[in-house]
Amino acid sequence: MCAFQAPTSEQASVSSEPVVNDFAFSVATSNGSGSQTSNNVLVQTLFDMGIPVNGKNLFPSNIKGLPTWYTIRASKDGYTARRATTEIVVAYNGATVAEDVAALPPGGVCIIRDDVAKIAPKRDDITVYTVPVKDLMDQADVPSAFAKRVENMTYVGVVAQLFDIPLDMIRTSLVKNFGGKEKPAMMNFAVIQLAYDYFKDNVEKVDPFRFEKMDLTKGKILITGNEAGALGAIFGGVHVVAWYPITPSTSLVDTIISYKHLRKDPETGKSTIAVVQAEDELAAAGMIIGAGFAGARSMTATSGPGISLMSEFAGLAYFAEIPCVIWDITRMGPSTGLPTRTSQGDILFTHYLGHGDTRQFCLLPASPEEAFEFGWRALDLAEQLQSPIFVISDLDLGMNNWMSEPFEYPDQPIQRGKVLDAEQLQQFIADHGKWGRYWDVDGDGVGYRTIPGTDHPMAAYFTRGTGHDEMAVYSENSETWLENMHRIKVKEETGRKLLPQPIEDYDSSKSIGIISFGTNEPAIIEARDWLAREGVETNCMRVRALPLADSVLEFVKKHERIYVVENNFDGQLNQIMRIDFAEHMANVKSLTLGDGLPMAARWVVNSILEHEGK
Amino acid sequence: MAKENTLGLSRNDYKGRKSTLCPGCGHDSISNQIISTAYDLGLEQHKVIKMSGIGCSSKTPAYFLGRSHGFNALHGRMPSVATGALLANRELKAVAVSGDGDTGSIGMGQFKHVIRRNVPFVYIIENNGVYGLTKGQFSATADEGQELKYYGRNDLPAIDLALEAIISGATFVARSFSGDAKQVQSLLQAAIAHKGTAILDIISPCVTFNNNDSSTKSYSYGKEHEIPLHEIQVLAPDYVEGKEEITIGDYAEGEIIEVDMHDGTIVRLKKLDRDHDPRNRMQAISVLEEAQREQLFLTGLIYYEEPRPTVQENENLIEAPLATISEAAMRPSAEKLAEVMASFR
Ligand SMILES: Cc1ncc(C[n+]2csc(CCOP(=O)(O)OP(=O)(O)O)c2C)c(N)n1
Ligand code: SF4
Ligand SMILES: [Mg+2]
Numbered sequence: 040m041c042a043f044q045a046p047t048s049e050q051a052s053v054s055s056e057p058v059v060n061d062f063a064f065s066v067a068t069s070n071g072s073g074s075q076t077s078n079n080v081l082v083q084t085l086f087d088m089g090i091p092v093n094g095k096n097l098f099p100s101n102i103k104g105l106p107t108w109y110t111i112r113a114s115k116d117g118y119t120a121r122r123a124t125t126e127i128v129v130a131y132n133g134a135t136v137a138e139d140v141a142a143l144p145p146g147g148v149c150i151i152r153d154d155v156a157k158i159a160p161k162r163d164d165i166t167v168y169t170v171p172v173k174d175l176m177d178q179a180d181v182p183s184a185f186a187k188r189v190e191n192m193t194y195v196g197v198v199a200q201l202f203d204i205p206l207d208m209i210r211t212s213l214v215k216n217f218g219g220k221e222k223p224a225m226m227n228f229a230v231i232q233l234a235y236d237y238f239k240d241n242v243e244k245v246d247p248f249r250f251e252k253m254d255l256t257k258g259k260i261l262i263t264g265n266e267a268g269a270l271g272a273i274f275g276g277v278h279v280v281a282w283y284p285i286t287p288s289t290s291l292v293d294t295i296i297s298y299k300h301l302r303k304d305p306e307t308g309k310s311t312i313a314v315v316q317a318e319d320e321l322a323a324a325g326m327i328i329g330a331g332f333a334g335a336r337s338m339t340a341t342s343g344p345g346i347s348l349m350s351e352f353a354g355l356a357y358f359a360e361i362p363c364v365i366w367d368i369t370r371m372g373p374s375t376g377l378p379t380r381t382s383q384g385d386i387l388f389t390h391y392l393g394h395g396d397t398r399q400f401c402l403l404p405a406s407p408e409e410a411f412e413f414g415w416r417a418l419d420l421a422e423q424l425q426s427p428i429f430v431i432s433d434l435d436l437g438m439n440n441w442m443s444e445p446f447e448y449p450d451q452p453i454q455r456g457k458v459l460d461a462e463q464l465q466q467f468i469a470d471h472g473k474w475g476r477y478w479d480v481d482g483d484g485v486g487y488r489t490i491p492g493t494d495h496p497m498a499a500y501f502t503r504g505t506g507h508d509e510m511a512v513y514s515e516n517s518e519t520w521l522e523n524m525h526r527i528k529v530k531e532e533t534g535r536k537l538l539p540q541p542i543e544d545y546d547s548s549k550s551i552g553i554i555s556f557g558t559n560e561p562a563i564i565e566a567r568d569w570l571a572r573e574g575v576e577t578n579c580m581r582v583r584a585l586p587l588a589d590s591v592l593e594f595v596k597k598h599e600r601i602y603v604v605e606n607n608f609d610g611q612l613n614q615i616m617r618i619d620f621a622e623h624m625a626n627v628k629s630l631t632l633g634d635g636l637p638m639a640a641r642w643v644v645n646s647i648l649e650h651e652g653k
Numbered sequence: 654m655a656k657e658n659t660l661g662l663s664r665n666d667y668k669g670r671k672s673t674l675c676p677g678c679g680h681d682s683i684s685n686q687i688i689s690t691a692y693d694l695g696l697e698q699h700k701v702i703k704m705s706g707i708g709c710s711s712k713t714p715a716y717f718l719g720r721s722h723g724f725n726a727l728h729g730r731m732p733s734v735a736t737g738a739l740l741a742n743r744e745l746k747a748v749a750v751s752g753d754g755d756t757g758s759i760g761m762g763q764f765k766h767v768i769r770r771n772v773p774f775v776y777i778i779e780n781n782g783v784y785g786l787t788k789g790q791f792s793a794t795a796d797e798g799q800e801l802k803y804y805g806r807n808d809l810p811a812i813d814l815a816l817e818a819i820i821s822g823a824t825f826v827a828r829s830f831s832g833d834a835k836q837v838q839s840l841l842q843a844a845i846a847h848k849g850t851a852i853l854d855i856i857s858p859c860v861t862f863n864n865n866d867s868s869t870k871s872y873s874y875g876k877e878h879e880i881p882l883h884e885i886q887v888l889a890p891d892y893v894e895g896k897e898e899i900t901i902g903d904y905a906e907g908e909i910i911e912v913d914m915h916d917g918t919i920v921r922l923k924k925l926d927r928d929h930d931p932r933n934r935m936q937a938i939s940v941l942e943e944a945q946r947e948q949l950f951l952t953g954l955i956y957y958e959e960p961r962p963t964v965q966e967n968e969n970l971i972e973a974p975l976a977t978i979s980e981a982a983m984r985p986s987a988e989k990l991a992e993v994m995a996s997f998r
Contacts, residue, residue, distance in 0.1 A: 260997035274990060276983030278975040279740045281733075298993070301985040304971050311975060311982050313740045313968040317733065318766040325726065325733025325763070326740070332724055333702070334976030335741030336983075351727055445994035448987040453980045490976055491702045491722035492742055498699060501715055503725040512670075513715070 055146070058247045060090050063112035064127035064148075066194065067139045071103030073188035074131070076216055076227070077195045078109040082440060083212035084204055085113055086261050089253040093119040093561075095439050095637055100286070100378045106135045117255060119442060120561035123639035127248065129194045130155055140165070148246045150197055166246045168238070170197055175237060179230050192227045196234025201242075202250050206235060260407075260443050264436035267407035268340070268366060269294035270446065271414015273301055273312075276453050277364075278335035280314045281326035283345060286378055287434035288368035291340040320345035324352035324365070331356070331363040332502055334458065334490030336418045338364035343372040343385050346392065353427055354393025355504040358527075360477070360486075362421035362456070366430045368437040371635050380635030381434035383557055384607035387614055389429050390585045396524065400534050401429040401585040405560040407443040409583075410436060413539070415449050422456035424534050425485055433606075435558045435637040457487045461495040468497065475510040476500040477523065484530030531586060538584035541591060549576045551651075552598035554591070556582045556612060559604055559638045566643035573644070575651055585615065592620050601627040602647055608633035659695035667692045669719040673712070679831035679857030679872070680710050680779045684717045686837040687748065691718060694842060694889065701746050702738055706731040706760060708752035709786045710779035710857070718748070729760025732767035735774055736964065742974035743965040746845065747774035754784040757793040757812050764814075765821040768850045770964045775844045775851050778814055779831070781859035782870035789862030796869050801862070816941045818852040819934065819956050825851035826937070826956040830875045831858065836952060839885040846887075846918035849960030856950070875950065882929045882940075882953035883910070883922035890917030912957050922954060931957045 068074035075096070082094035090113045099105035112122050128139045130151040136159045140149055145164040152172045159167075172193050181189050199209050210228055217224040269291050272280070282292045295314060302312045317323040320341055327337035341349070346367050356363055369385045371377035392399050402417055404410040410432060417428040459467055459474070467474050467487065474497065477486045486509070489498040500511040507523070508514045545552075555563050560581060567577050580594045595601050595616070603613040610629035617624050630646045632638060655663040667688045672681050691698070701721040703714035707728035714723045726734040735747050756764045756778050767776070782795040791804055793812045800806050818826045825847045827840045837855060844851035856875055858864050864871045869878075910930060912920040922931070929940055937956035944951045971978070 260994055262997045266997075270990075270993060274984055276980070278978075278983075279737055281737065301989055301993075302983075304982065307971060309971040310969050311971055311978055313965075313970055313975070315736070315740070315770075315964070315968070318762055321730060322733035322736075322763055322766065325730045326737035328726075329704075329724070329734035329737025329739075330741040331737070332722075332734070333738035333741035333745065334974075335737075337737065337741070352730070355727055445997075446990065448990050449984070453983060489722075490742075491738065491745055492699060492974060492976070494697075494699045496720055499720050499722045501723040501725065504727070505725070 055247055057249060058126075059249050059251050060113050060115040060253060062127065062248050063110060063122040063125040064129060065125040065139070066109040066111070066129040067132045067135050068107055068191060069132050069134070070099055070101050070105045070107045072191060074107070074109065074191045077191040078111065079440070080195060080209060080212050080216055081198060082111055083215065083261065084208050085111070085250065086256050086442065087208055087212060088204070088250060089256050090250060091115070091117045091119065091255050091442060093121070093439070093441065095121050095435065097636065098379050106132055113250065115253065115255075118561065118565040118640070120565050121637040121639050123641045129198070130159065131191065131194060133158055148248065150194060150201070168197065168201065168242060170194065170234065171237070175230065175233050179233055181226060181230065185226065189227055189230050192230040193234040196231040197238050199231070200235045200238040201244055201246070202248055204250055206232070256442060258445065260445050261440045262407045262443055263290065263438055263440055264404065264407050264410040264432050265291035265368065265438060266294045267410035267443070267446065268404075268414045268430065268432065270298065271411040272338055272364075272418065273298050274449060275415025275418040276336055277338050277418055278312055279327060279330035279337040280312065280339065281317045281323040281337070282314075282339050283317050283320045283323050283341065285342045285345055287370055287438045288340040288342050288345075288366060290438060291366060291368065320348040321352070324349040327363040327365070328352055328356050328361050331361040331421070332491075334492075336362070336422070338366065338418070340366035340368065342368050342370045344375065346385060346389055350392050351394075353399060354395060354397050356427045357393055357397045357399060358395075358504055359502050360425040361427070361502070362425055364417045364421050364428050364430065366432065369431060369433040377635045379434070381558070381637055382607060382633060382635065383433060383605050384609075384611065384633060386431055386585065386607075387609070387611035389431055390615060392429075398531055398586060399429055400424060400426055400538060401431050402539060403556045403583050403585070404430065404432055404436065405557050405581060405583075406436070407441050408446060411446040416539070419454040420537065422458075423454050423485070423537065424530060425456060425488060426530070426534070431557070433558055439637075457485060459487050459489050459493075461493050461498065464489060464493065464495050464498055477507065477511060477526070478509040479526050479529065482529070483533045484526050484528070485533060535586050535588060538588070540588050541583055541594070542581045543590065543594060544579045545594070545597070546578060547597075549578045550599040551575065552578045552580065552594060552601045553604055554580045554582060554594065554601060554612070555604040559606055562638040562640045562643055563604060565640035566647070569640055569644045570647060573648060573653060575647065575653065582612065587615065587619055591616065592623060595620070595623055595627060599626060602630050602650070603627060604630045604643055606632050606638050658692050660697065662692070664688065664692045666720070667698070667718055669714070669716040672716045674709055675861050677860040678709065679781060679859070680713050681716070682831045682834065683777065683779055683837065683855055683857055684713045686834055686841060687717045690838045690841040690845070693838075694845065696746070700744060701748060704731050704735040704738070704747050704749040704774075706751050706755035707786070708755045708784070709859070710750055710752035711755055713750050713779070729755050729758070730763055731755070732760065732763035732772070732776070736767060736770065736772045739772055739774060740965065740968065740970070741976045743970060743972070744974050748777070749774055750777050750779060752785070753778060753780040753782060753792040753794040753814070757814055761817075765817065768818055768821040768823045768852070771822075771824070771849045771961050773848050773850065773960075773963045775841070775853065777853045777855060779857040780814065780854055780870070781857050781863055782868065783859050783863045785859045785862060789859075799868060811945070813941055813945055815852065815854045815955055816938065818854075819937055819941070822961075823852050823956065824849045824958045824960040827853050827954045829853065829855045829952050830879050830950070831855055832872060832875050833879060833881070833952065836881060836885060839887050840954065842887040842889070843885070843914065843918065843920045843954065846914040846916050847960065848915045849963060869948065869950065878950040880949060880951050881925060882927060882951055882955070883925055885953060886921040886923070888919040888921065912954070915960070920954065929953075931955055934958070
């Protein structure tokens with residue numbers, strides 16, 4: 040390990056000075072015990088207090104019983120990356136209490152259920168608060184059928200009392216969490232109140248941690264990336280959604296379903312969007328490709344195993360040039376892997392998805408705002424480029440609640456790309472003497488298409504995955520084949536410029552650059568501040584699409600050293616850069632993690648300091 | 654001057670590109686029946702899409718209805734592509750072609766699910782008992798015990814795709830023989846009128862790999878053994894309206910079964926040697942069981958039922974094609990977005 044002192048943004052030990060709005064806690068419970076409501080209420084309340092906050096659910100692939108953790112971080116400085124360590128643990132699960140207590144830094148706080156406390160390891164350098172859960176529940180007026188689920192409300196009351204969260208605000212977010220239903224909300228609140236009062240009357244606070252109201256979340260929203268992407272699709276005019284359930288993508292389509300009402304025809308009450316649960320991902324891909332061929336905007340959402348099944352269809356759509364949008368909410372592979380853990384391990388496979396020479400367009404969102412924007416923009420790009428567009432998100436963005444600015448309404452009209460109706464086709468033939476589906480008259484690699492139903496005797500063409508000429512006629516001629524591939528390359532270049540460009544933070548005085556993408560963003564923002572305090576100044580580029588924009592190579596050339604930071608095992612973005620410009624990679628270092636968890640700043644800082652010899 | 658149909662088009666206008674199949678292939682005669690039927694009905698080709706999977710059979714959409722858009726998709730996955738296209742535009746009529754390999758093996762899942770969803774289209778299986786395009790392997794519809802020169806004996810029982818269709822909830826199931834042009838045309842016409850998935854399992858000899866006299870999928874076998882269940886007459890709606898005098902009075906009781914299709918088409922089935930009422934599901938299943946047991950080549954409309962709601966109806970879609978609705982109907986307003994955003998505060 041390199042020798043470094045952790046600065047304040049991630050303490051290795053806790054001082055006795057008051058610590059306000061700058062600490063994290065981890066809630067250890069068991070899966071399916073109802074703790075999600077407790078955790079959501081805490082996050083929502085801190086957000087309502089104006090304190091920058093994040094919540095990350097680290098859950099098992101299981102419906103009930105296995106250990107689950109939820110980490111909540113409050114940061115007065117606005118850092119929203121996961122923290123590698125937390126100063127506080129809520130230890131409500133006997134199965135993991137040993138590791139949970141061991142993970143606390145000296146000076147940390149353990150809030151523990153009384154029955155779990157009996158088997159917990161003893162430490163004299165931490166503060167322990169014991170919660171008499173059974174006694175409290177005996178006093179509570181909760182029907183026995185609900186008792187187990189409501190138990191977790193006790194730690195909400197304890198946390199509120201110990202760290203100064205106003206109870207009335209807890210109450211408000213609880214009601215919100217129950218969709219405005221007062222009755223179940225109040226049953227839960229009564230338990231929170233009991234625990235709160237018990238601690239107030241019987242327990243002396245001896246730790247330094249406290250929350251205080253701020254105004255840093257004003258106007259912001261709390262939302263998951265999957266909800267954001269779904270709304271983007273709804274506002275992007277998607278017509279046909281076909282899908283097959285898979286964690287962590289399911290909530291994206293669930294959200295589309297719950298907002299279908301926004302796409303009702305006001306006169307007839309009928310829908311302008313179809314959502315079909317297919318029999319598998321093969322069929323889901325087929326449906327969106329059929330819909331794209333027939334002129335509709337279509338999409339699916341899946342994760343790695345589904346992407347694998349879609350690969351033959353992805354190649355067909357690439358080669359037959361059919362618009363459609365495919366979301367990959369990445370989870371950890373290979374194979375079933377860690378199905379409930381996050382990863383950035385699908386970008387290489389997806390970028391080249393399909394046999395033969397395919398290179399797919401991919402968008403890489405980093406935040407809910409971007410998930411929303413790419414949600415509608417991907418549908419535009421698919422029709423403009425007449426190609427599948429992959430949106431590669433991940434479990435961390437997709438399923439966790441993120442603070443976000445409210446989304447901006449699309450700043451351009453819907454782009455339907457080059458589609459000729461009967462009249463336009465007539466004009467096209469008058470102007471050019473002929474029309475061919477894959478004939479590149481504009482020199483951008485993108486032909487003009489017609490859609491079925493176009494009432495013109497020349498409108499029809501035959502869509503196929505087999506070799507074809509620019510008139511869409513079957514051909515096995517080598518020259519024709521190569522011409523077509525060259526044209527598709529031209530289209531790739533068109534896409535390179537049309538896709539979202541990288542976000543660059545560059546200052547010519549700095550010689551070290553970081554390149555990354557997606558949900559590593561919060562960790563990298565925090566790591567750069569931290570590194571600067573350690574005397575390592577960095578520039579940064581966040582790539583937002585594949586194929587890589589030309590500015591990526593420019594950025595590499597402008598630096599003495601480049602670190603490519605990514606959350607997969609093999610350094611996949613680094614490999615893609617190597618494919619594009621191997622001769623410029625001598626000073627590029629690949630930093631890869633891929634441990635199933637959202638990236639923490641500490642790992643980025645450690646890794647870079649180590650390479651910088653500090 | 655060439656003859657013209659109601660649209661002023663000649664039969665030639667319904668042709669596609671020149672076939673590249675083996676001369677004499679059963680699939681080519683089915684293409685011809687599609688051309689004739691579309692011509693006779695005066696089908697508007699721009700409202701038709703031709704869908705297929707992969708195989709010799711699946712190549713044929715290139716050889717008919719040259720003025721219709723077509724899609725030669727992936728092996729076994731035509732049904733999903735057709736489903737998507739018909740969701741995008743519910744005004745389109747789809748005529749789809751598959752093979753016994755394309756449907757009975759790799760595509761069995763999609764075959765059953767497209768039926769279950771009741772996607773309204775004509776699904777033709779050009780059934781030759783072999784994989785033609787990959788040079789003559791046994792398919793899942795080959796007879797148990799059949800011998801082929803290169804691949805030897807087939808030890809596995811045959812899958813009856815008509816039976817599979819009924820069990821999956823199909824509301825229109827027919828079997829025919831590519832050598833019986835008249836019956837194929839009648840069944841096609843009825844299938845086109847059907848408001849649901851219409852399955853046509855058409856025995857279509859592969860002259861190159863499976864046309865020995867001993868094979869039940871050969872021309873000679875079909876010619877000698879075909880037993881039509883009925884004589885079929887399909888009366889188009891305009892025809893029915895204009896000619897009230899057509900009555901069933903000319904036939905004795907029980908000799909005629911009439912099936913009314915939703916668009917006004919009437920399918921009239923005249924009894925031949927056997928009693929078969931295609932509206933009776935148990936009878937349909939047992940007639941197929943019997944045919945398999947006794948090695949009988951029974952053809953005709955095997956099963957018919959009032960169709961369930963279609964996939965578009967179940968999705969409660971607007972009547973107009975989704976593909977061409979206005980931007981206003983596709984993108985909710987900025988005020989709506991603001992409302993949604995407020996709910997996430
Ligand atoms: C995924 C995939 N696997 C295998 C093939 C190779 N293949 C092409 S056609 C075919 C069988 C076609 O048989 P059938 O559907 O009966 O059509 P026929 O040629 O007999 O008309 C196979 C296995 C393929 N194209 N795609
Ligand atoms: S191989 Fe058989 S199925 Fe294929 S074209 Fe020739 S005869 Fe027809
Ligand atoms: Mg076959």
